Amino acid sequence: MLHLIIMMIERVGIIVILGFVLAHVKGFRNLLLHNQGFRKKAILVFIFASFSIISNYTGIEIQQQIVMNHEFSYHLGSSSSIANTRIMGIEMGGLIGGPFVGIGAGLLAGIHRYTLGGSTALSCAISSILAGVIAGYVGSRFKRRNRMVTPRQAALFGVAMESLQMIIILLFAKPFADAWGLVSIIALPMIFVNGIGSFIFLSILQSVIRQEEQAKAMQTHRVFSIADQTLPFFRQGLNEQSCKSVAEIIHRLTETDAVSLTDTEKILAHVGDGTDHHIPSKSLITGLSKQVLMSGKIMKAHSKDEINCSVAHCPLEAAIVLPLTSNGQTIGTLKMYFNSPVGLSRVEEELAEGLAMLFSTQLELGEAETQSRLLKDAEIKALQAQVNPHFLFNAINTISVLCRTNVEMARKLLLQLSIYFRSNMQGARQLLIPMHKEIQHVEAYLSLEQARFPNKYHVTFQIEKELEQVMIPPFVLQVLVENAVRHAFPKHQTNCEVIVSALMKDGHVYMKVTDNGQGIEDDKMAQLLKAPVKSLEGTGTALFNLDQRLRGIFGRQAALSIHSDQGTDISFRIPMDYVKKDDSR
Template identity: 55%
Template sequence: MTTLLILMLERVGILLIVVFLLSRMSSFRKIIDNEHGMKEKMLLIAVFGTFGIISNYTGIEIRGGEVSSQVWQTDVDLGSALANTRVLGVALGGLLGGPLVGLGVGMIAGLHRMTLGGFTAVACGVSTLLAGIVTGLIGKRFQKNEKNTPWRAVVIGIVMECVQMGIILMAARPFEDALTLVKVIAMPMILINGFGTLLFMLIIQSILQEEERTRALQTHKALYIADQTMPFFRQGLNAHSCREVAAIILKWTNADAISITNQHQVLAHVGTGADHHVAMKSVATQLTKNVLEQGRILKARSREEIQCFHQSCTLHAAIVLPLKVHGKTAGTLKLYFTNPNQMDQVEQELAEGLGKLFSTQLELAEAELQSKLLKDAEIKALQAQVHPHFLFNAINTISVLCRTDSEKARELLLKLSVFFRSNLQGARQMLIPLQKELEHVEAYLSLEQARFPDKYKVCLDIEPSIEKVLIPPFTLQPLVENAVRHAFLKSKTKRIGQVTVRAYEENDQMVLVTEDNGNGIDSDLLDILGKRTVDSAEGTGTALYNIRKRIEEIYGEEARFHIQSERDAGTKIVITLPLSHNQWGDQHAESLYRG
């Protein structure tokens, strides 16, 4: 018995070596880890059927109670039998794969055993098939029960081996030989198959636990990256936010370079290749263009597949993922590698997870902007209302000019039309070009100056390069209107009023300045104006409060709103807005503007 036990332990060792080698293969790990479709079931039948065949060939021949030392069994004498680990592979196949796999493995191993011969060939073949069917049926429940442990599999394997011994006693003839065989092989086979089942299940459990740990680490990393990038993606796809996001992703992945684009240009490229993959340039690689067109993940494992225009580019592999907002591709996230081997399955799955998370973040960013727009609707509706006196005065002025200066009257009618149109458009938009806001200001001033031609002068000093930069509507017009209506009211001096509007770029920011030489503001009101409405004889300060509130909601801490004033010396209001915010807002607001 001891000799047989040692020899069978060697045979189990062979199978376990094979299992260990298979466990290092990603394809086998996927089969074990995932739900089994028909393809996976066929692969399991092939793998465990092969185990059964190997077990038959490496079985130990038993003749008259004596153990043969022959290593490879291809033909068993009529009076001989085999002690092997065949049921081990069959039982495990059934437990892991279910009824179809158990049946398939049982048939392969059982039929093969019959072809080798021996007086127990039929009994062993039948018991093998029965073991496959029974463990397959058990396996259907075994897979769903989270409480199952390797020890339960061991018990099932031992029971199947005992059943095989019973079938040999019932079916093998002569009975005396069958009984002698069972006495010799029963205990070693039960012990070794139980031990082999335990080791095998521990390996499988290790695979599953390793996969779970890997997924947990991937999930943790992906969520951490998502948490770090969320404040930037909330700003949308712009150069500043994408540069920060790309730096975070590069730090926490094995990629050699990270690039983020919108539909037309590279917004950020961090890492290797930054010398020619330049931010704010048009999308150059064909691979990225294909992703933008097709809206699906594409991978490349050579520089030729990436199709970079730069001949000495060291990036030789890439994963390009579409960033989608409401089902439409708004841009791409690209992970580049200098060595294609770095782009392993873990990095690919992490990248795919990040792509989905970032798409969700962009959708949330747009939803947040829309929410701000809805919250701002009431404010804009109030701002869009025209003061009845202003309308009546404008109409009266135009009516008088119709008799005295028809061309001037026609010009003012057009300005009144522009003023109304700007009010209506501003109530619908979140951002408009600075040029449109200036048209609103000029239309208002034209109508007011027609009524009071010598009351004040207006100077506009605007840098042409920022005329298309987007700003919230009703940012400058209410300030100019405030100056006209309040700054020169009951002025103690007889000087002509001066209103100056300036707009210029400074340190990647746009500065809007509205200045007058009017009455100024009392110091006790200066600290609270813009922070809340007030109750005073000059007005409520609603316009200043609304402007400040809206720019804080849209730009956050990147915007500044500052009031300088001195009694009888005038008022200066300075608004500072970040230019980086416009990279994503440009495309978004233009679509709103057209709508």
Template identity: 50%
Template sequence: MFELLPLMLERAGVLVMVAFLLSRMRSFRQIVHQEHDKKEKMILIGIFGAFGIISNYTGIEIHNGTIISQTWQADVDYDAAIANTRIMGVAIGGLLGGPIVGLGVGLIAGIHRLTLGGFTAEACAVSTILAGFITGLLGRRYGIIGRNHSPWGAVAIGILMEGIQMGVILLIARPYEAAYHLVEVIAVPMISINGLGTLIFILIIQSILMEEERTRALQTHNALEIAQQTLPFFRQGLTLHSCGEAANIILEGTKADAISITNKDQVLAHAGAGSDHHKPGQHMATQLTKEVLDHGKILIARSTDEIRCYRENCPLQAAIVVPLQVHQETVGTLKLYFVNQNKLDQVEYELAEGLSRLFSTQLELAEAEQQRKLLKDAEIKALQAQVHPHFLFNAINTISSLVRTDAQKARKLLINLGVFFRSNLQGARHLLIPLEKEIEHVEAYLSLEQARFPDKYQVDFDIHPALNKVLIPPFTLQPLVENAIRHAFSNRKQGRVTVTAYTDSNKMILTTEDNGKGIPEPLMKSLGTETVQSEEGTGTAVWNIRKRMKEIYGLEGSFQIESEQDSGTKVTMILPLTQNKWSERNV
């Protein structure tokens, strides 16, 4: 009995060595981690079925109580039997994959044992099939294999299955005396070694689970730390300054040799290797980036040919390019570059994927914050207009001068002043208002200004009646008309402003056009994209309108400015009519 123990330990060591090598394979590790579909169950059946076959071939022949050690058991004499570790692989397969896997592994290992012969062949085949099915049921019911479970439960089941095999041999194998004597010789060694082998195998599987958990925890910690450090910058949006600071932080927190961030048009930041030709402000240097922007999916390059940089001696040999998305629209990319493709592994891929999601969320929050500020700016502008000292002072003076000479007109102006203030308050409280309300706001403003300068300008409205109820952002027409009156006609005796609204292809075209002095060329380049400082004004109103339209309508809306020196300015807004039905419920 005891001389069988070292031989059995040697055979079990072969399977444990194979199990360890198997645990280093990425495909096997992935199968261990996830739910098993049909394909993965078939793979598990094949793997552990092969374990059973190897166990059969490496078994130790027992002939009339005599131990015959051979390297390979291809055939067993009729009156002989073999001691092996077959039940270990079958039990682990069942515990890991469930009853279907357990039954499949048991059938493979059991039928193969039957083909080898010996007076215990039938008993071993039956016990192997039973062991696979029973362990599969127990594994499914109690989830014995897992990082949070003690390995001793699986060991106990392995020992129990080996004990059941001994019982089946006594029940089925004949002659009984030979079966009883065989069990006396092999029971303790087989039960002990199979229990030890099961323990080692379970510890290997649990180490896979724990290693993956530690890796994910480290990745999560790293990603969150990077996200926390970059949050103040990404909250500013995708700008040269914010992306430059963020790129340096990401470079320090990853194994990448270079970090690049782009928007849809140009490189905003590049830190690390290749900085001599990958420079901020340039158009994208790699075709790979353009593909990510077009398709919105993560792409990996493992060679310079796949990166497709225009510089032949570019040191960057591999890259992970992930999209940065805001409301499911790709607005830029984050690129992790490596000078050695071997540094690009699964850990860096998952980290890049996690950072992409975190940064996209930060950009969405930045957009939401920007929109909130814009709406707040609109409200502040409205409140400022209410108490604007010059406007209010001039309006009161005009009305006061008319009280004695034209009381009816003074009364009408007071009513219009009230309408103007009420429109300011209503616009400040709503995201969208009917077009007729915005027109009412403009007319109230004009009545007060024209009372002061009756012959300086003329404002005409050409609005299709069907469009009066269409919803538009508040404070859009009124600031544009005000800009024309204040800035366009400073050197002209008679100015004209025309406000037009009509439909075209399920969109509303809303224009404000004047015949004023036009906008200087240097100012046109930045007007509407940022606030400016000039003698004519700051451009805040135009910038605010453009940004609010982009936030509300996205790509479906547009805002265009056309101007010619000494000929006038035309502002065109295109708004989708389909937005109207949705918006009415939100006003």
């Protein structure tokens, strides 16, 4: 019996090897995952029936309870039978492909087994068809539940189907004494080997499919990660500053040796190897890039000659060049370079193609947003320049009272009011302003509020010195501070503290406004930033509009983050690569 088990393990190895080879064929994997339609199911029937027919031919002949070690069995005598792994192929077909595949494979394999003859020809034919029916039914049940059969379940099912075959042999093979003698020899080896074979076969298939799915998921995650980080820069269009940031992101997140972006005439950015001669603004585009610009099609190079670089010692030996389009016109190229043609794998090609399409879409969106901003510029400026009339009336009333009681204080407040109005007007004309200008705007607002409520508000600024010159959108801090002063504190609270902080960390400028007020109610927290929140003291749109403005300029990474427990802090971050220094100070 041990000798028969070893011989059968050798035979099942043939089927497992074939399964391993097929699992690495993309067409076969697609059939397993998407087998709707008669043609696809017919192909699967042929494949799994072939496994069973091969098992018939390579089976071990048993003649009068004696094991015959032939290489192939083309025809059996009337007193002979074979021990094989025929049921395994039928079982796999039914479990994976469903009833049509299971029954089809069982029918073909059963007919073939019957033509070989032998004492168990009819029994094996019946058991093959029955195994296909049962396996197809079980497979369909798993599909309806959106589940896949596990290798362990396949092994148990294989054991069950072989056990059923032994029962059918005992029922149909004649004489019974010979059938019993045969079953006593082949039952345990066939049940054991078919169970193990089913486990290994399905494990191989699922492992390869799972690896492919994981690779696709990782590739998709990488593409979207790159797209998300590059979005704020592509919204600025194709220029040297934005393209350099984009190239650095792509180079960091991919396996490339160098990355370039060009317009229709020159290199705008080059990161990685070859920076000594691929110099932005000073280097003309290569011959390969010119071909891509003219044809609008993706092109690949697997040698220095194909890249057509003018410098002989250039280390870059392979490249994929992709067109960047906007409104149907090719306006530039994305080039991903490799030091060896081996680096330009199919995975990198698919990644590059996906990025080119996303980047082209981002460029078109950026251009559309620019046009939209131009069309609505007057309206936006008018909205930004608006002053809350209650705030203005209160400020004037306060100053008028101080003109009689404290002339010097009234003069200072008039200066602060003028600074406040000037900041509003400047902010309405500019997309970005220096942070120190925004701080002046906030201080002007606070001085007017503190004049109305002396010693009520205590505001602390924690701004890193080197950040005072970075450029930020106007009104971002002023809106948050005004929101805290107007809404965070109940009327009876006297110790009202607000902290305004800005620091640089991990390539971002982090800004936060914190208060020690009453916090935000849970029902309002759930609505904040999703839509304007109704307010008795204002329009209720300040935080929502600010969040939308930050997302529109810098992408979702700049979205507002709100935490409220004992007090509230509202924060956001801006990529440091985007904010330019203001050197006028």
